[in-house]
Amino acid sequence: MDRCIKIFVSKVSGAEDIPLPQYMTEGASGMDLAANIAENIYLEPGEFKVIPCGIQLELPRGFEAQVRPRSGLASKYGVTVLNSPGTIDSDYRGEIKVILINHGKEKFEIKRGDRIAQLVISKVEQVEIVQNSHLGKTTRGEGGFGHTGV
Secondary structure (H helix, E strand, O other): OOOOOOOEEEEOOOOOOOOOOEOOOOOOOOEEEEOOOOOOEEEOOOOEEEEEOOEEEEOOOOEEEEEEOOHHHHHHHOEEEOOOOEEEOOOOOOOOEEEEEEOOOOOEEEOOOOEEEEEEEEEOOOOOOOOOOOOOOOOOOOOOOOOOOO
16 A cells, blocks of 8 residues: 555454454455354344444544445345445544344344444545525536436
């Protein structure tokens, strides 16, 4: 990496054996998050649960962490992140947790240490909102959902 931003991570008590987030390939955008659970959890079809990951982050100001689904869980089992992407703000210091939902047809089992989601670190900007009664015109204008066709 040309420029590497350091993100400080702390494990919560009882998560000593849970792996830290890590990139699984050289070109990966997301780091895998693991389940920090004492006993197996089952998600019935249509059910969602909050799964703790055993870590806390210290993100630099101007950055966020996004919690995203793992494509393998979604494509094989229909399991995904309910509020995708989940946003972790730079001033949050609590345990990272993932809301998983089972859109599949079968009960899904989550075991301690299972990789359940991805964590993507992104640069963000804060802006100033200024009310203005006249907005600049564009070719698109007010064309919304499906305005370009199927």
